[in-house]
Amino acid sequence: MKQKKKVLILGGGGFIGSHIAEALLDEYSIRIFDKKNFSHKNITPLRGDIDIVEGDFNNITDVEPALKGIDYIFHLVCSTIPATSNTNCTYDIETNVISTLKLLSCLKHTPRCKIIFISSGGTVYGNTPSVPISEQENNYPLCSYGITKLMIEKYLYLYRHLYGLDYYIIRLSNPYGERQDWHNSQGLIMTFLYNVCKGRPIEIWGDGSIVRDYIYIRDAMKCLAKILMYSGDTRIFNVGSGRGYSINEIVKKIGTITDKNPRIVYKTNRSCDVQTNILDSTLARQELDWEPETPLDKGIARVYRWMSEAIATQVV
Ligand SMILES: NC(=O)c1ccc[n+]([C@@H]2O[C@H](COP(=O)([O-])OP(=O)(O)OC[C@H]3O[C@@H](n4cnc5c(N)ncnc54)[C@H](O)[C@@H]3O)[C@@H](O)[C@H]2O)c1
Numbered sequence: 001m002k003q004k005k006k007v008l009i010l011g012g013g014g015f016i017g018s019h020i021a022e023a024l025l026d027e028y029s030i031r032i033f034d035k036k037n038f039s040h041k042n043i044t045p046l047r048g049d050i051d052i053v054e055g056d057f058n059n060i061t062d063v064e065p066a067l068k069g070i071d072y073i074f075h076l077v078c079s080t081i082p083a084t085s086n087t088n089c090t091y092d093i094e095t096n097v098i099s100t101l102k103l104l105s106c107l108k109h110t111p112r113c114k115i116i117f118i119s120s121g122g123t124v125y126g127n128t129p130s131v132p133i134s135e136q137e138n139n140y141p142l143c144s145y146g147i148t149k150l151m152i153e154k155y156l157y158l159y160r161h162l163y164g165l166d167y168y169i170i171r172l173s174n175p176y177g178e179r180q181d182w183h184n185s186q187g188l189i190m191t192f193l194y195n196v197c198k199g200r201p202i203e204i205w206g207d208g209s210i211v212r213d214y215i216y217i218r219d220a221m222k223c224l225a226k227i228l229m230y231s232g233d234t235r236i237f238n239v240g241s242g243r244g245y246s247i248n249e250i251v252k253k254i255g256t257i258t259d260k261n262p263r264i265v266y267k268t269n270r271s272c273d274v275q276t277n278i279l280d281s282t283l284a285r286q287e288l289d290w291e292p293e294t295p296l297d298k299g300i301a302r303v304y305r306w307m308s309e310a311i312a313t314q315v316v
Contacts, residue, residue, distance in 0.1 A: 004027065004028050004029040005028050005029070005071040005072065005228075006028065006029045006030075006031065006069055006070050006071050006072070007020075007024055007028045007029070007030050007031070007070070007071065007072045007073075007074065007228075008031045008032075008033060008066055008067065008070040008072070008073045008074070009021055009030065009031070009032050009033070009073075009074045009076065010033045010057060010063075010066075010073065010074065010075050010076055010077045010103075011033070011034060011057075011075075011076035011077035011078070012030075012031075012032030012033060012034055012043070012050075012074075012076070013032060013034035013035070013038040013039065013040065013042055013043055014034070014042065014076060014181075015042065015175075015177075015179055015180045015181060015187075015217070016076055016118065016172075016175060016217070016220075017032065017034070017042075017074070017076045018042035018043050018046075018179055019177065019179070019217050019218065019220075019221050020074055020076075020221060020224055021043060021046055021050060022045075022046060022221075023218070023221040023222070023224070023225055024225060024228075025046060025049055025050070027225075028072075028228075029051075030046075030049070030050040030051065031050065031051040031052070031053060031066060031070065032050055032051070032052050032053070033053045033054075033055065033057070033063065033066040033077075034052075034054060035054065035055075035056065036054045036055060036056065037054070038054065042179050053065060053066040057077040057095075057099050057103075058094075058095055058099045060099075060102040060103065060106065063102075063103060063106070064106060067106060067107075067110070067113075070110075070113055071112070071113060071114070072113070072114050072115075072116065072228055073107075073113060073114070073115040073116065074115075074116050074118065074224070075100065075103070075115060075116065075117045075118065075152075076118050077096075077099075078096060078145075079091070079092070079095035079096055080092045080095075080096065080144070080145050080148070081145065081184065081186050082120070082122070082123050082143045082145040082146065082186070082272050083143075083186075083270060083272055085143050085144040085145035085148070085272075086143055086144050086271075086272060089144040089147075092144045092145065092147075092148050093144075093148060093151070096148045096152065097148050097151045097152060097155070100152050100155065101155060104155060104156070104159045104165065107159070107163075107165055108159070108163045108165070112166075113166070114166040114167065114168070114228070115156070115165065115166070115167045115168075116167070116168050116169075116170060116224070116227055116228075117152060117153065117156060117167065117168070117169050117170070118170050118172055119149045119150075119152070119153055119169050119170060119171045119172070119236075120145065120146060120149045120171060120172065121133075121171035121172055121173045121213070121238050121239065121240055121277070121279045122172075122173055122174055122212065122213075122274075122277050123141050123142070123143055123145055123146030123149065123274075124139050124141055124146045124149050124150050124153075124171060125137050125138070125139055125140070125141070125146075125274075125277070126138075126139065126140035126141050126142050126146070126274055127140070127142070127274045127275060127276075128274075128276075128277075131211075131244065131276055131277070131278040131280075132213075132242055132278045132279055132280035133238070133277065133278065133279055133280055134238070134280040134282070134283075135171070135236045135237070135238055135280075135283060142271065142272050142273070142274060143272040153169050153236070156169065156235075157235070160235075167235065168227050168230065168235055168236075168237070169235060169236045169237065170223070170224065170227065170237055170239050171236060171237065171238045171239065171279070172215070172220060172239050172240070173212070173213035173214070173215050173238070173239065173240030173241065173277070173278075173279045174186075174188070174212045174213060174214045174215065174240075174277075175214075175215050175216075175217045175220050176188075176189040176190055176214055176215070176216065176217065176299065176300075176303060177216055177217030177218060177299070177302075177303055178217070178302070178303060178306045180217070180303075182194035182195075188212070188247065188250065189214060189250060189254070189300060189303065190303065190307075192250065192251065192254050192262075193254060193258070193300070193303060193304055193307055194307065195262065196254055196255075196258050196260050196262045197258070197304075197307055197308065197311055198311075201262065201263040201264065201265050202251060202262045202263070202264050202265070203265045203267055204247050204248075204251070204264060204265070204266050204267065205267050205268070205269050205270045205273065206247075206266070206267075206268075206269030206270070206273065207266060207269070208246060208247040208248035208251065208264075208266065209246050209247070209248065209275075210246065210247055210269075210273055210274075210275060210276070211244040211245065211246050211275070211276040211277065211278065212244065212245065212247075212277055212278075213240040213241055213242065213243065213244055213277055213278045213279050214241060214243075214245060214250075214296060214299075215239065215240050215241045215292055216241075216292070216294035216296075216298075216299035216302075218294070219241075219292040219293055219294050220239055220292075222290060222293075223237075223239050223284055223288060223290040226288040226289065226290050227288060230287065230288055232287055234283055234287050236283075237281070237283050237284045237287070237288070238279040238280060238281045238283065238284065239279070239281055239284055239290075240278065240279030240281050240292075241279075241281075241292045241296070242278065242279065242280065242281055242292070243278070243296070244276060244277070244278035245296065251264060253296065253297060253300060254300060254304075257297065257300050257301050257304055258304055
């Protein structure tokens, strides 16, 4: 029998990582690296079929054993989120950029290993003169999180130039879907749905006019699966739905789908938020033959069903 290629998912116990593991499990042998004693709730159904290595990404001696025999790496570990990253930029650089550089140094000796870095299409561009935003757009992030993502992107380029490192970068828009953590302010749809289910008010930063590009997580996973087989020259891909919705539109959709009328509390807007972010994913469509498939209403309805069940069975 042909031996399966080995995929390491750094941060594989989280929202996106657990979906990558699930999407690739049939075709690849999966190893997850995540924090010591991390919650296994996202990967419970997969546990018998995957290899788990626990440790601290900031400690390279913890990471090294996880790299053994690996063909592909998805790098998803991140210590900050856009909304809070400006409060301690030094910490953001130390824990994300420096630790990633230590990882890249290890990969100098294993150039056959391909690394896929999940960057942020929502923050690396900042405010742009127009939308949709292509990969060629200028980069003026409004948060440290976006800057450290760009720094890592540049080091990947440098390590390819110096050592032949094989890498690809996915600038992901705003993913939403089953298992996303609603306490994490990165997942607006999930947080709003949870509050609606619990009969709590929805809090909106600003007047609700901010526009984002939301992509259903399983659509994004199909793209990530394709990138493993890709060997072309394009290194950076935007991955989004290509459609923009304001926060007020999302609230309206959630009200219709859940048949509930949530109370809305408008709060002061945040300096880290760009006004409009919609990604142009033409390159991913052309080079990877990928297409987002799930309309927003359908995706939200799926997640709502999942959440209602999870709340009823007290999984969450
Ligand atoms: N969720 C989004 O909206 C979004 C959008 C674009 C890009 N991204 C990026 O995708 C990646 C994954 O996002 P996510 O939403 O799945 O986040 P997540 O928080 O659900 O998952 C991250 C995982 O990394 C692990 N981790 C964090 N620090 C660690 C450390 N020091 N050592 C070992 N493990 C550690 C966490 O335990 C967690 O399981 C991140 O890099 C994020 O910046 C996320």
